Amino acid sequence: MKKRLIMAVSLLSMVAVVGAGCNSKATDGKADATKAPSDNKAAATSTPDAGKKGGKVTLRFATWDSSDLLSIQQTIAKNFEALHPDIKVQVEAYSDGFDQKLAASIGANDAPDVMYMWDFPTYYKNLEPLDELIKTDESLKVDDFYPGLFNYVKIEGKTYGMPAGFTTRVMYYNKKLFDAANVPYPKEGWTWDEFKETAKKLTNPSKKQFGFGVRAENDPYDLQGFVWSNGGSFVSPDGKTIEGFMNGKETIDVIQMFGDLVKEKTATIAGGKNQQSGDDIFKANRMAMWESGIWPLNGFKEAKIDVGTVVMPAFPGKPLKGVVSESAVSMYKNSKHKKEAWEFIKYYASSDAIKLRKSDLPVRKSVVAELKYDQDPQYQPFFKMIEKSDNTPAFLLQPKWNEINRGLTSAIDAVMQGQNAKSSFDTAVKDSMKFLK
Incomplete structure (x- = not known):
């Protein structure tokens, strides 16, 4: 968390240089106007067929994970593709350069459709509010999530991310x-x-x-x-x-x-x-x-x-x-494939995907019960603490x-x-x- 807070400071310092290099759909002064790095070869373009390959929609998903954790993200993407044969998920591993690359891609209006997220104050103006989707999509089973997790994905009362993983202390x-x-x-x-x-x-x-x-x-x-x-x-x-x-x-x-x-x-x-x-x-x-x-x-x-x-x-x-230290997945507000992006976000928050992720704790109560974490003496305290974690951290309250x-x-x-x-x-x-x- 601290490392990313430091990164956020440098991102905010870029505000003054954004406007001139961005088009009318740019980032409201939240990111650098530099083009995304050249290793981002399959980035979506502004053409009408952007994100489509061989009749499939290509969704770009940016993660800060690397090594074994990146392999888990790729497995989740492949499992999603098996359930949605008309969608291809391109996992973009930004690793330690996550904030810089994400800021650059947003500044160029070339951001991934779906992205890992924690720093909502820096990015929320470039993210799609998810409240209506969450409210109307019964398949999500939002009551299965620990309620306190949603305190960490809101800005000014709007939800900009779906909880993906967490830890209490x-x-x-x-x-x-x-x-x-x-x-x-x-x-x-x-x-x-x-x-x-x-x-x-x-x-x-x-x-x-x-x-x-x-x-x-x-x-x-x-x-x-x-x-x-x-x-x-x-x-x-x-x-x-x-x-x-x-x-x-x-x-x-x-x-x-x-x-x-x-x-x-x-x-x-x-x-x-x-x-x-x-x-x-x-x-x-x-x-x-x-x-x-x-x-x-x-x-x-x-x-x-x-x-x-x-x-x-x-x-x-x-x-x-x-x-709570929490990771979430968010949708780019200028994505040309919001319907498909929502399907991927929902899958990422599904029991099957959650059980693949090992670096943090499950966000769904049903998964915790299935894995018997709530009966394991070493894991129990983490879930008892989430029940006591209903405050909103300072960085989400003060711009x-x-x-x-x-x-x-x-x-x-x-x-x-x-x-x-x-x-x-x-x-x-x-x-x-x-x-x-």
């Missing part, structure tokens, strides 16, 4: 270290006070063992769940105000709590310059607890770590909240969030390095006010 714990210290495993319903006491008991300086790990470079996006759980937020519900929210007591107390864990040496800094990542420290049996999404679970298993997962701690008297986010990121990292949270966040708010004018 849970607390991983190393059972071996807990057993050695004779400390009970954490359970659902635990509090942050209990978490801190547990972390202290599992800290052993002589073994360079820590109870927890705090990232050297933090993405504010990932910390929102903790802030929401304490009753705070980085922005007001309407997205217009940061004063009293970003530097509000509820927000500051959460960030200061993590900074204090490092200061007290109950937590180690992970992932900084010349430092191991949190995943690697956890694998080395030198960290008892580590919070993350679904991504490291298989790696922990392969490293033969006796790993458990549990929902996040709660603040006393306050409802537990979570944040200038990319600019504001830079100062917020610096303030958070300063706190992790020992600075006072209140003064750091007051400075971040003061410096960010110019973006709200």
Whole structure:
């Protein structure tokens, strides 16, 4: 998420140079006017027969996946083609250059018909709203999706993407270290006070063992769940105000709590310059607890770590909240094949396609039940957290969030390095006010 947020900043900086190179159907100032890269050989053209080959409609589908994950996308495309013999799906692997290539293709009015999406604030003016299609297409079975996922694909009340995969964040714990210290495993319903006491008991300086790990470079996006759980937020519900929210007591107390864990040496800094990542420290049996999404679970298993997962701690008297990292598929608003694009989007959100994708969690409740993830102790907490994830993240509420986010990121990292949270966040708010004018 952080890498793509940084990319979004550079995309937004292109606004001033777009208009002159685009035709009347261009991007409303959201992308570079440069032509798409030359490796995009089968791109649709502006001729009447655009996207048709041998009587078939050719749909272009852009993904950021590569390697084994790209193979899964290609399999999904082939399976779709078998069900729709009049449609050919051309998978375009943009990989790490996803944002740059997508921006360039939109700027040239030559974007893929369907694309992976997460950064809706940057691209939504170039995407087709899906609300009416979702509402009228009973075959989609929208009630089978986790409702909170739709909070992450909306801008100004309109839906611009179909949820494809997600992860919530849970607390991983190393059972071996807990057993050695004779400390009970954490359970659902635990509090942050209990978490801190547990972390202290599992800290052993002589073994360079820590109870927890705090990232050297933090993405504010990932910390929102903790802030929401304490009753705070980085922005007001309407997205217009940061004063009293970003530097509000509820927000500051959460960030200061993590900074204090490092200061007290109950937590180690992970992932900084010349430092191991949190995943690697956890694998080395030198960290008892580590919070993350679904991504490291298989790696922990392969490293033969006796790993458990549990929902996040709660603040006393306050409802537990979570944040979601989500991928979606969207339709280009200028696609000449919207009917076919919708059929592919629906298939991508079908049970058959979802079960092929292994890098994140299923968006359909029926698939979760079929795979028995809801009965697996290691997977259960992820799905319990999605039930508590009904907030909307700041970047979807505030149009200038990319600019504001830079100062917020610096303030958070300063706190992790020992600075006072209140003064750091007051400075971040003061410096960010110019973006709200």
